[in-house]
Amino acid sequence: MAKYPHTDIEHKWQERWARDGLMRCDLARTDRKFYCLMMFPYPSGELHVGHGRNYIIGDSLARFKKMAGCEVLAPMGWDAFGLPAENAAIQRDIHPAQWTRDNIARMKQQFYHWGVVYDWEREVTSCEPGYYRWTQWLFLQLYDAGLAYRKAASVNWCPKDKTVLANEQVVDGVCERCGTPIEERHLEQWFFRITEFADELLGDLNTLPDWPERVVTMQRNWIDRSTGLEIDFTVHGSDRTITCFTTRPDTVFGATFMVLSPSHPEVERLITGARREEEFRAAIARFQADKLSGRARVDPGKDGVFLDAYADNPVSGEQIPIYMAPYVLMEYGTGAIMAVPAHDERDFEFAARYELPVREVVRFGGEPGVLPTSSYAGDGVLVNSGAYDGLGQHDAFEKIADDLEARGLGRRRVNYRLRDWLISRQRYWGAPIPMIHCPKCGIVPVPESDLPVLLPHDVDFRPRGDGKSPLATSDAFSNVACPRCGGAARRDTDTMDTFVDSSWYFLRYLSPQDSTAPFQRDLCDAWLPVDQYIGGVEHAILHLLYARFITHFLHARGHISFREPFARLFTQGMVCKNGLKMSKSKGNVVAPDTIIESMGADTMRLYILFCGPPERDIEWSDDAVEGCYRFLNRVWRFYEVHSDLLATPFHGPIDETTLTASERGLFRKAHQTIDRVLGDVNDHFRFNTAISALMELSNTMGPLAEDSAGEAGPQRAELLRFAFDTLVRLLAPMTPHICEELWERTSHADSVFSMEMPVADPEFVKNEQFDLVIQVNSKIRARESVPSDTDPDTMKAIALRHPRVIEELAGREPRKVIVIQNRLVNVVV
């Protein structure tokens, strides 16, 4: 039999949706607003079906919400700055701007052919001056608030390519491209002080119940707050102090040595002029080399050096040796630790290696014994701790902290694993940092009225040898008059990390063309937080944390009145083929165009939604795609075969009493399907089960329509029409083209998306009869069809008089009879 003409149908409706502006949003209608946001893509070229999942889920949800009567805002844009454009451009010898533009055009075309529709009047492209001018504005805001600052930071440097590499480009300590071992270089870099918001960002995770648990957990671990005490130790025989951070001040009497990070400033002071200076410097070089080799974890017991110096413990008064070892990181805490080998595994390893004393100071359960654990168990009692002996761990923590604070030798502190956000990039294809370096005035921000700082087009954008941005080669760009003194000055030639671009784009969609402000407060307050954000779990930490940070910041500055940008988050699973994530580099991509040509975009959409729960990874199967195509063809054929019946005008409510038994079955099935589909999609995001419900409805319709006319009730045609309408409307958000066409062909004038979803009548969501399961001792012994809502007593009576039950009982009295309405009776003997 012939297949339905999917190509013609899809072209027709894609054109019509574009012409009529199907997803055009009226921002004034805020009473039932629904902001449906999909993470905007990096325009990297061709999209494959793996990418498509995000947009297909989003488009279907947007259409469902539209049919639920919501005013849906579904915008799309392009995260268009970034390294791949630069690399591709270098390879192909075209300008990144051109490459990006071409890709955007191609990808837009793909969305169009998938029937994925957006309000394109709100399109946002982060590499356009009209957008990045406001990214620069954001930078100035942060600078003004003291949250953008400059500091020397180490960067990965490839001595052969003579360029700075991103962390992702360093694999096992060597340059990804040429295999040369990378070096560490110190450059002045711009940072955003995200740590200022660490507490807030952590705490507010509790206000996001509709985020996936795993994403919340990942962010929590990433920020990782710990409370403790900074304790000042004196370098013995000097007036210098070394401050250590500890979460376990209660173990201070167990500190039998101190360890400094090799980059701790005190190390330099201790070794300069020391007897073993050369040896110490050689060790530092060795640690450095190890670090750069990219090993994830250095065995704490592996390496360390005694610095021939001692520190005075301010609590016990004891003198302890000072070591330096690479297992202590400069980036966390103070870069120095008091080592308590009895209660910390790493310190224990180190002590074992260098034969340092291990002294138990917290005893659990009264039994003496070495307990190398870093956990703060909370139920131990102090021993070997002078005046603090006998105190519980928790009390000891507080008492020691109080005493040290009183003596000015300690401070309670909160530390985070989260670091400030390094946003400088020595790259061409990004938003220029709007700062000016003046020999007289120092660092001067570009006045807001001078924005945007335009990215010059005619620059040799290949990476340069000196660790500076390619923009530094352009004198026209970098030479500028100082805004403060008017003297000759130079622009900052670095560009911003692309995560800055994407940290605020969801605000811009509401006023994408506005040249007077980055966003409009009233519109943002009305439309945000985003009602549903959809994207890949790979953004669980960076993008989602940065976007939250920037939103918190804008709130703190009074620009908007909400702190959290995304009320609900959904992270869809990956699409795999042959067990691997679908990707160009693995050569296992399925091109959507081929499928669309042979079976249509609706088939592709249906398969993507049907093949499994959307949050889970799925394995692509060509065979299963055909199954979806078969289903759509069956729906189409139903229309073709019964077009005469379906042409019958629909006169409103169906009177169930005029229906035959099998007709009532279909009637109720239709109501049940409405209930299930809308519930599955709205409450659980479960398109897969929604589709199987629709398949069941279709399977029920088929046989009934085949029945000979003699058995049909007077409302047979209307019933079929009702069932078919229901099927088409519920299916429409997922397979929009075929449903629009069927809707039109069954004499409906307007688009199916101008309709509201049908409403299930609770009365008919129930079946007339149900299979009463009769159990004896919890084993099924019989079934009997009885009317729904039969009262428990009757159910019990039916069960007890059933021959099978009588046989099983063999004259015994039941000990207990359990009755569950509309389900089962269990006779226990």
Added chain:
RNA sequence: GCCGGAGUGGCGUAACUGGUAGACGCAGCGGACUUAAAAUCCGCUGGGGCCUUAACUCCCCGUGCCGGUUCGACUCCGGCCUCCGGCACCA
């Protein structure tokens, strides 16, 4: 190591608040239609008792493993095993 998530037929998966395990789909088998094939339609399809009378309206077993709670457990509790993901010297 820590933190999350997941283990159900040949496969993708489903099962409401603890109540008929396997819906829906794929693959497979049998049949109808056809000169034939494809397509389509109909039926069967977890394992075993059971190709040594028959049994598809019978019985037993079965949701990673072991145990527990319960009239009843894929679902709850305790203890494991495996796989996937994130973080990984965080003091």
